[in-house]
Amino acid sequence: MVLIPNLQYVPESAREAYLNKMIKRFAYIKWIGVLIIVFTGSYQWYTVYPEVIQKTSYLIAFAIKMAGAFGLFSITFLLALPNERLVTMQQNRAFWTIINIFCGLVILIGAALMKMIREGQFF
Numbered sequence: 001m002v003l004i005p006n007l008q009y010v011p012e013s014a015r016e017a018y019l020n021k022m023i024k025r026f027a028y029i030k031w032i033g034v035l036i037i038v039f040t041g042s043y044q045w046y047t048v049y050p051e052v053i054q055k056t057s058y059l060i061a062f063a064i065k066m067a068g069a070f071g072l073f074s075i076t077f078l079l080a081l082p083n084e085r086l087v088t089m090q091q092n093r094a095f096w097t098i099i100n101i102f103c104g105l106v107i108l109i110g111a112a113l114m115k116m117i118r119e120g121q122f123f
Contacts, residue, residue, distance in 0.1 A: 016091075019093065027080055030076055030080070031076075034069075034073050037072065037073075041065060041066060044114060045062070048118060054120075058117045061110050061114040061117055062110065063110075064106060064110035065110025065113075066110070067106065067110075068103045068105075068106030068109075071099070071106070072103035072104060072107065075103065076100065
């Protein structure tokens with residue numbers, strides 16, 4: 001998403017190489033974010049879930065969060081994977097970045113619902 005505005009200054013013939021180089025260079029940031037999401041979800045599951053009173057509602061909120069995380073992980077993985085079959089998808093990075101942002105918002109909504117259910121403020 002950060003690189004998309006800069007693409008207007010990069011010649012058309014060099015755009016793909018530019019994007020691939022930047023994605024490889026900063027891939028660690030993306031994967032750290034994915035690991036944080038997995039870690040926080042696992043932490044909540046093992047430490048908080050046994051103490052939750054409204055388990056069904058909490059599981060629904062947890063499923064919402066994990067669906068967003070799965071979407072975010074899948075799109076991120078497919079955009080970073082060097083495979084000829086994924087070239088069409090990778091050429092539409094702006095669209096997939098918007099979907100990734102949506103997945104991130106779903107994760108935040110799921111986490112907020114989990115907290116509200118745990119504190120008895122929801123359902």
